Amino acid sequence: MQAHRSATIWLLNFCCRQDQVVGLRSILEKCQEPSLKIVDLGLPGQLRGSDLETLRKTSKEEPSLVFGLLDSRPCSGVQTLVHQLVTQSVSCPVILVLPEGESDDGLSLLTGGAADFIIPPLRTSEVLARLRRWLTPTSESQEITQQIKGKLGLGQIVGRSCTFATEIRKIPLLARCDASVLICGETGTGKELAARAIHYLSSRAAHPFVPVSCGAIPVELAESELFGHKAGAFTGARYERRGLVEEARAGTLFLDDVDGLPAAVQSKLLRFLEEKEYRVLGSSRTQKADVRVIAASNVSLLRAVEEGAFRRDLYYRLNVVALNLPPLRERAEDIPLLARHFVTKFAAADGRGLPDFNCASLTKLMLYDWPGNVRELEHVIRGAMILYPGPILREDDIELPGPNAREQESFKKAKALAVARFERRYICNLLLAHSGNISQAARSAGKNRRAFWELIRKHQIDVGSLRPQRA
Incomplete structure (x- = not known):
């Protein structure tokens, strides 16, 4: 591994056998980098939130990377602890070593903020590849984020x-x-x-x-x-x-x-x-x-x-x-990401297990217009988690206002609706830019005045409201 700076790696024991910690440490030492410092912070028994706070306050060096080792299926307490570690205790990537065959739990922990996970048996090539990825300086766009x-x-x-x-x-x-x-x-x-x-x-x-x-x-x-x-x-x-x-x-x-x-x-x-x-x-x-x-x-x-x-x-x-900043309806592909982000946030705050969505509930969220945007989505998720504490948030658990909670539409209908919204917004912006002058706006749009006027009539746009008000 090519080192660009000195790096400190923490090994945290989340109820894991000590021999697994030793095995991971042995693999990390094979990278033969003098600038790499490995700190074994394995604690006997269950690692608690108070232990994380102690680590943060007493550690002499900030870690560049954290490996957390688990020996059993992650429970809600561990998920909350991982979220606390990522959001409050360290500002570096956290890689989790999970029990064999628990990749589904790894996905839920990634949602909670972990950077990556590994499933045993630990292989030198896989561990060092992750080490290289997370310690090598990122591209400019990744660094910005x-x-x-x-x-x-x-x-x-x-x-x-x-x-x-x-x-x-x-x-x-x-x-x-x-x-x-x-x-x-x-x-x-x-x-x-x-x-x-x-x-x-x-x-x-x-x-x-x-x-x-x-x-x-x-x-x-x-x-x-x-x-x-x-x-x-x-x-x-x-x-x-x-x-x-x-x-x-x-x-x-x-x-x-x-x-x-x-x-x-x-x-x-x-x-x-x-x-x-x-x-x-x-x-x-x-x-x-x-x-x-x-x-x-x-x-x-x-x-x-x-x-x-x-x-x-x-x-x-x-x-x-x-x-x-675009409205949420114009970046609908981000709705599942945001919904899971809020679920993780509220689960950690409430000290409860991390629920997930089924397909129908995510579809319902993505079909809604979200006039209140991300803030409204956050409040809807919060309400659902308070009223329905189960492990899965289903379609009926998501309560949305009636007028905008429309049924799933055909592709043709959804496309027509999107085109109509674009046309109306585009025409209003042009008229506003040209102080309500229809001829100038039509010329800017590359259309003749008659065709542009038909679009104004189609969308029932009040041109007078887009003209400067005279004293």
Whole structure:
């Protein structure tokens, strides 16, 4: 094995015979790498969560790889322990050595966060191949994913679909710079999670990440909330109060639902973004603050600009770089991954066995539109696990709202529905970009005006609502 750096390997004994630990250690020593250090942390009897916490606190060296050895079929307690090890105790890959013939259990443990598993008898070639794979530096794209997950907790960013992966790959690039970022996406798509990832991968990671929902701040208190106030600045201001900008000093201020800011505060936010300076309400002194601003919205800010509800100059100042998170219905292939991720998360939190889905329940999840996106899926899975504690979550255990819980459709019907959604969204975006001018939008689409008008009529699009509102 070609070593690129020194590496420490932990051997953890999950109720395993000591001779198996010795056998694995003997194989690992055959790699003949002086930079490789093997630490046998085998504990007598059952390894417990408290033991993991002790290991994490007392270990002199962080492991580069962990081998966990099991001697019996993994029970729910072991599955929970593995999940705790992966998510809380170590930030490196965990490889499990399972009892003979228990590959099905290995699949469930992979769902719980293990990187890989081996079935005895242990072969030198198989063990060293895994050693090489997990200790050799990964490709740039793999490294990006591991860095993000390492900062946020294993599995927090879940998804393999092309549309989702394309956006996630932007995050490390956005973290390297200090430009303002605008994250767009429907409610529940993970905008704050993406903002946190940018922050924690940046040079500001050691400083505060301060989130605020602009739409939840009363209009009359918005300026005070952001910039702070002096005592007596307004009725009821008995004490001086620091604003969120000051709290985020040297870190990141995340403005969720930024379209909810009142016009007066928008102008002051614009000045802060341009000059990095602001005034506390009730003070005549200008203050400076080094703060990165990441904004998010679940509506079209460009449309809000056209309607006069949002300042155009502020929009361009916030939208230096955009991150567009797709809705869950546009990455349906990620639904089984997300569902199993939430099952693993809640099973570990509740200290219960890890249930699985049958085919009918997964099909039901994938046919639903998910207007609340990933957040709604998480809540549905949580509810199912509370009400139905069995080992299998079946179709009837998944409770979905009636209107969108449609029956399985034929390919032809599903395709027609997808095409109709695309057409409507495409036409609306074109009309919005051309301020409701049908001729210009049709020209941009490469269609004649009559054909484009027929599409507008087909989808019952109100063109007037897409035109700028006149004062």
